[in-house]
Structures are given as C-alpha cells and as structure tokens.
Amino acid sequence: MRMGHAMTLAALLPVPMAVAQVSAPAVAESETWPARLRPAISRCWNVAGLSPEARAGSVTLSVRFDEAARPLPDSFRRVGYERMSEPAAQEAYEAARRAVIRCGTQGYDLPPEKHALWKELHLTFDPGAAGEGGMR
Amino acid sequence: MTQFSRLTRSAALLCTLALASLAGGLAPAGAEPLRIVIDQGVIEPMPFAIPAFTDEGGAKDLAAKISAVVAADLAGTGLFREIPADAHISRVTSFDAPIAYADWQAINAQALITGAVQASGDRIVVKFRLFDVFSGQPLGEGLQFAGTPGSWRRMAHKVADAVYSRITGEGGYFDSRVVYVSESGPKNQRQKRLAVMDYDGANVQYLTDSSSIVLAPRFSPSGDRILYTSYASGFPNIYLMDVGSLATQQLAQQDGTMTFAPRFSPDGGTVVFSLERGGNSDLYALNISSGRLSQLTNAPSIETAPSFSPDGSQIVFESDRSGTQQIYVMPAGGGEARRISGGKGRYGTPVWSPRGDMIAFTKQNEGRFHIGVMRTDGSEERLLTASFLDEGPTWAPNGRVVMFTRESAGAGGQAQLFSVDISGRNLRQIPTEGPASDPAWSPLLP
Numbered sequence: 001m002r003m004g005h006a007m008t009l010a011a012l013l014p015v016p017m018a019v020a021q022v023s024a025p026a027v028a029e030s031e032t033w034p035a036r037l038r039p040a041i042s043r044c045w046n047v048a049g050l051s052p053e054a055r056a057g058s059v060t061l062s063v064r065f066d067e068a069a070r071p072l073p074d075s076f077r078r079v080g081y082e083r084m085s086e087p088a089a090q091e092a093y094e095a096a097r098r099a100v101i102r103c104g105t106q107g108y109d110l111p112p113e114k115h116a117l118w119k120e121l122h123l124t125f126d127p128g129a130a131g132e133g134g135m136r
Numbered sequence: 137m138t139q140f141s142r143l144t145r146s147a148a149l150l151c152t153l154a155l156a157s158l159a160g161g162l163a164p165a166g167a168e169p170l171r172i173v174i175d176q177g178v179i180e181p182m183p184f185a186i187p188a189f190t191d192e193g194g195a196k197d198l199a200a201k202i203s204a205v206v207a208a209d210l211a212g213t214g215l216f217r218e219i220p221a222d223a224h225i226s227r228v229t230s231f232d233a234p235i236a237y238a239d240w241q242a243i244n245a246q247a248l249i250t251g252a253v254q255a256s257g258d259r260i261v262v263k264f265r266l267f268d269v270f271s272g273q274p275l276g277e278g279l280q281f282a283g284t285p286g287s288w289r290r291m292a293h294k295v296a297d298a299v300y301s302r303i304t305g306e307g308g309y310f311d312s313r314v315v316y317v318s319e320s321g322p323k324n325q326r327q328k329r330l331a332v333m334d335y336d337g338a339n340v341q342y343l344t345d346s347s348s349i350v351l352a353p354r355f356s357p358s359g360d361r362i363l364y365t366s367y368a369s370g371f372p373n374i375y376l377m378d379v380g381s382l383a384t385q386q387l388a389q390q391d392g393t394m395t396f397a398p399r400f401s402p403d404g405g406t407v408v409f410s411l412e413r414g415g416n417s418d419l420y421a422l423n424i425s426s427g428r429l430s431q432l433t434n435a436p437s438i439e440t441a442p443s444f445s446p447d448g449s450q451i452v453f454e455s456d457r458s459g460t461q462q463i464y465v466m467p468a469g470g471g472e473a474r475r476i477s478g479g480k481g482r483y484g485t486p487v488w489s490p491r492g493d494m495i496a497f498t499k500q501n502e503g504r505f506h507i508g509v510m511r512t513d514g515s516e517e518r519l520l521t522a523s524f525l526d527e528g529p530t531w532a533p534n535g536r537v538v539m540f541t542r543e544s545a546g547a548g549g550q551a552q553l554f555s556v557d558i559s560g561r562n563l564r565q566i567p568t569e570g571p572a573s574d575p576a577w578s579p580l581l582p
Contacts, residue, residue, distance in 0.1 A: 034172050046246070047177035051305040063170065073272055083538045093303030094268065094275070098246060099177075099272040105241065122171040 033118070036109050041127030042136040044103035045096065047127050054092040057128035061096055067115055071100050079122060096125040181217035182303070183271075187222070189251035195260060198285065199253040202262055203294040206249065209296035209310040212336065214562030215539075216303075219245050233265065242267040247275070249299055258284055262291045264277065266299050266309040287538050289338060290581065292362040297580070302552045309532035310335060314539065315362055318342065319551060319571035326571075330364060332379070333530070333579070337553075337567040343382060350529075352397060356404045357577040363387075363398040363407060374398040374409050376424070388422050388429060397440045401468075402448045408432070410440040419453060419470075432470035441485045444468065446492040447510070450474075452512075454484040463497055465512065476514030485528050488512070489535040490579075494558070496529035496538050507540045509558055520560040524549075528573070533580045539566065540559040541573040 047055060059082075064075035076097050081089035100123065110118050186207045187533055189199040199223040210216040226239035231252035240248050251264035261316040263280035267273070279298055281291045290311055293376070297308025317412050318331040324574075327346035330353050333339055343362070351372070361376045374395045377384045387407060394417075398409035407422045419432040419439045431475040433439045437457035444451055445468075452465050458475065461482040466473035477483040481501025488495055492512070499506040499519065505526045510517040533554075542565075551573040554564040566572075 034170075036174060038174055039176065045174065045177040046180055046182055048179040049182050049304045054305055060171070076271075082534055088305050091303075094271075095462060096174075097278035098268060098270050102241075102246065105270075117170060120169040122169045124171060125172045125177075126173055126175045127177055128175075 001116070007102065033110050033114065037118075039060075039121070040103055040108055041099055045099035047095070050092060050127070051088060053084050053088040053125045054095075056093065056133070057088060058082050058093040058124055058128065059084075059096055059120055059126040060087050061093055061100075062120060062122050063097075063100055064120045065104075065110070065115075065118060067112065068105070069110040071104040073101060075120075076100075080129055083128070092125065096123065117130075145357075173333055173337075175426050176557070179402075181211075181215060183217050183219050183225060183244050184249065185219045185240060185243070185245040186249040186251075187224060187226075189253050189264070190229065190231055192231070192252045192254040193256065195255035197252040198255060198260060198288050199251075202253055202288055204423060205289055205292035206251075206264075206296045206299070209293060210299060211562065212237065212298065214557060215300075216247075219243055231265075232467045235267055237267075237269055238271045239268075242543070247299075249295075249301060251295065255285060258292070260285050260288065262288075262295060264295050264298075284295050289334060293334070304387040305535040306536060307580070309534045309537060309577075309580065311581050312533050313355075313359070313581065314553075314566075314575050315343070315355055315578070316553060316568075316575040317350060317353065317573045318568070319573060320346065322545060328573075330362070330377075331572075333568070340569060343379075344378065352574050352576075354399050354576045356400045357579060358400055358404055359578040359581060360403070361400075363400060364411070364510065367397065368425070372396045376407075386423070388420065396444065399443055401444050401485070408442040408444065409450060410442070419451070421468075430470070432466070433473070443487045443495075445488045446490055450512075452486040452488055452495055459495055463495070463514070471489060471543075476512070477517075478514055479517055487529055487531060490533055491535035494535070496531060498527040498529065498540075507538060509538070518560065519564065520556045520558065521554075526554075526573070530575050530577045532577055537574045539577060541575065543573070 038101045060080040062077050062079045064072045168444050186203050189203040190200045193494050207218045211218050221371050223243050226236040228250050237283050246269055248267040248269050249264055254261045259278055261282045265278040266275045268275045281294050283291050287482060293310035296310045301310040302436045312335045314335055315332045315333050317328045319328050320519050321327045328349050329346045330343040330350050334415050348366050348368040351365040352363050355362055360379050362379060364375055365372050372394045374387045376387055377382050383495050396414040396478055398407050405424055409415045411420045416439050418435060419433055419442050421430050421432055424556045435457050437455050439455045442451050442453040449468055450465055451468050454461050455464050461484050462475050463477040463483045463486045464473040481499050482497050485498045494509045495512055496509050499508050504522050506519040507521045507526045507529050508517055508519040523542055524545040527541055529540045537555050537557055541551050542554045543551045544548055550571040553572045553575050
C-alpha cells in the first residue's frame, strides 16, 4: 500500500517526478526484505508460555547472520528491555532467541547483496505493541 | 496456531525510516545495526521431548513413572505439547551423555528434559536437566531432589514445577494439593465428606466420614490446617482441622448462631467468616490464638464469602445490600465497603488471587453460570466459563489457573471439578472417584 501511495503521488506531482521516481524504489525496497523477515520470525515466536509480565514488555536482542542468512547461535545478546523486570526480560529474551534460531535454520530470505545491512540486526520483540498485551 | 497480534504502523514506519536512511545499500561504518520490531507471535503449545528418565540403580519402574508424570503436568497446562517417544530420533541412555541437538531439532522439540532416578533403600534421588534445543544449550542449571519412594509423585511434580518456572518465568503449581467435598448418594440425599488429593486428582485421602454434611473447606496459608463448615450439630458451624492428626475443633461457638464461609488471613492467625444471628448474617473476624471475635460488617443484608487480599489489608466479599448479590471490597478491619462488580447479573464467591491482581468470582446471568475474573477495582471483567452451574472458584498457587465446581443439569446431574486457565483456555475436568465439589487449592507444598 505504501508503494502504491507513493506512485500515486508521483503521478500527481509533475515537477518532482524525478525525485519521486528515485525515492519510491528506496521505500519499496524497505518494504521487501524486512517485511519478509518479520513474519518469518513471527511464526516461530511462541508467546503462549510467556508470563503476563513478559507479554507486557518488550525485549531487544542483537543477532548476527552468516552470508546464508542463518543466525549465528553464539552471536545473540540481549541489548535492552522495557516495561518488565530482569527475570521476565530474560524469559522473553530466551523465547525470542528460540524463535530467531528455529525459523532460521535454513537461512532467512534476505538479499545477499545487502549482507552489510543485515549481517547484524537488532530485533525488538514487543507483544504489547499491538495492543492486546498477550493471551488475554 | 493462533495469530495473536498484528504489525503496527509505527513498527513498519520505524523499519522504513531506518532503511530509507541507508538507501545507498551499505551500512556506514560504525552505524547502529538496523532495528526491526516484531509484534506478531503465535500461541501454540511448546513442543517438548522428555525421554524416559534413566535408571541409575534400582529405579527402573519409578524412572518411567516419574518422567510420565512430569510430561502429564506440563502438557496439562495447555502451554506445552509432548512429542511422543516413538517420534524421537535420539535415545538418551545416560544422564551425562552429550545432547544430539540436531536430532531433537529435526522433530521440532523446542525443549528437552532429561533425567535420571536412583533408588537406594528408602531413598530415591531424582535429577533432571532442561535444554533449549534450538539454542543448543541448557536452560538453567540441572537440579536434583531427594525423597522416599512413596513421595515419587511429589518429586515428579517438583521437576515439572522447575521446568515450568524456568520456561514461563512464573511459579509452578504442580506440587500442591486440593481439598474438596467428595459426594455420594442420590442428589436429594447426598452424603458429603472432606477429601484431599494431588492437584491432578491422584492420591485421594478422606478426612471425614459421611455422618454429617460438610461444606467449603479452605487450606491455611501454610497448608497444615483446614477450615470447613459442618452440620454436625444440626446447624452450620465452622471447624478447624489439623491435616496431620485430623484433630478438629469448633470455632466461634455461640449459642443461637450459625457460622459458615470461613477463610484464613494470609498470616494464618485470623479466620474471617459469616455469622448468622436472628436471621441476619454479617462478617466477623476471629483471632485463633486469643479467641477474640470482632464484627466487621453491620448491615441488614446478607454478607458472606469473605476473602483476604494477599497483603492482608483488604477483604472482598459478597453482599445483597444493593438488592442483588454483588461483590464489595472493604478494609480488613471493617469499614466502608465499595462495590466493585458492575455488570448485569448476580456475583458471588469472590476470591482474591495469590498475586493480588485479580479476583475470581461466580456470576449468574440470564440463566447461565460463569466463572470469571476481574481486576481488584472491578475493571476488565472476563468470563472464563459458561454452563448450567459453575461456581466456587479457587486459585492455583501461581494465580494462573482456577479450579471450580461444575454441576450438570437434571435429576441425575452430578458435581465435578474443573480447571481453566485465566485466559479462558484449557478447560479440563479433574478426575475424581465420584461427584466432587467445593475445591480449595493449597499453597505450593514445602
């Protein structure tokens, strides 16, 4: 939808057309591999066992990927958490790490030519961001 | 598998902005890694494998039984799913053998529990380890428990509690007991006696005979005493039983009164209950050691089913002072009560959760009964069940599960015990020898 919106704007703006044509692919690109990565991890992120506290907060982990887009198990580290205690953050981090590893055993669908962009990512797992706050 | 949330606009925007700033395709040297927000997950039981615990001497039968109970405990929560042994690729033949993670990954086991049992004389030792299969590493340190062969189920429950706690971050509830009323005989002439069982229905022991009707047993906070109501005198009166010796004593004995619906204070030193005198019932508190009785309410309506908050500062109870049964909260020493139930229908049997954040209750509305939970201010009411007759919730020690009585309709209808997760999922019947009602969960055993 964002790309379609950008193209519509470009068609309506005669002078900045060149600008629109340049920026639109960049936006489109941003909608591709991160947009594919997000659900690829989500389908392995099992929140059923998370405590209510862990479901109410967010945890951010850092992970590095090899060139085949497989997560490197030893590269995981927790880089931050919000709205929960340390024990809950550790619980949430472990569930998140399991998700990234489990769905990445065959490598994620990431563009090889962009390896510099995704060789290390910070992934924030935030079940509360969608407003449901977990299994309620 | 259930999608439980959706991508937020802000998350998408964050990603977009981050990438747009790197439109050249290469991350500048020293730049922060890209941040991607994931707010979608799935709710599905976590697959786990638990090969039969190994026998380290004299414990072949026990080893298999213990691992089976651990598996049943975890699967019974609805949060975990056991991968059957015939699907296992690896065989665990020794407790210290290296873990073939790839084999467990291949069958999609997310957690692996290995264990061993050793029996010697009147002592058994159970030890276990928990592994995060896809991370390829242990989840916490291994643990071991020692006990007698007769306590093997408790040791299995302790292992399951430790696993549950390590994965969910919450306390467990498997090593606990439930006191309840065991029923027999026809519906219009029901005989009732007190019984206790493991939380899963095993190890039933009867505490009273069926010579008099008993109701509403409640465990003390330390699990060593039980309060209940008995009609032994022909009228309801509250009694205190020592679980170890089964010795009983009547409490708050006063001529011309009836007492019922007792419950302990969090420190176990006080009993709060209903006392009926002259057709009116109010709430009273009895200091068990001194015998001092204090009146907490003074109203012409029926006040009953009191339950302390875990910090002992407040009491939730039911009253029909507004014309219908509703739920109220007042200071533990008595005083002004505020009504917290506000929906349609009648509310009763409120019970404060061990966590202190919720109150479970029975609701009757439009001919149906429900077990529900609400915040302590009455907000966020959620009905967990619906049936012909559901009533009398009691909390698991970790505040995540509620057990209650469900009675079926008709002349042949029977009371049975059920449990449900506070999310409303995982409704399960607790196996009992016959009809059963009025469950009360103990704290975790020491």
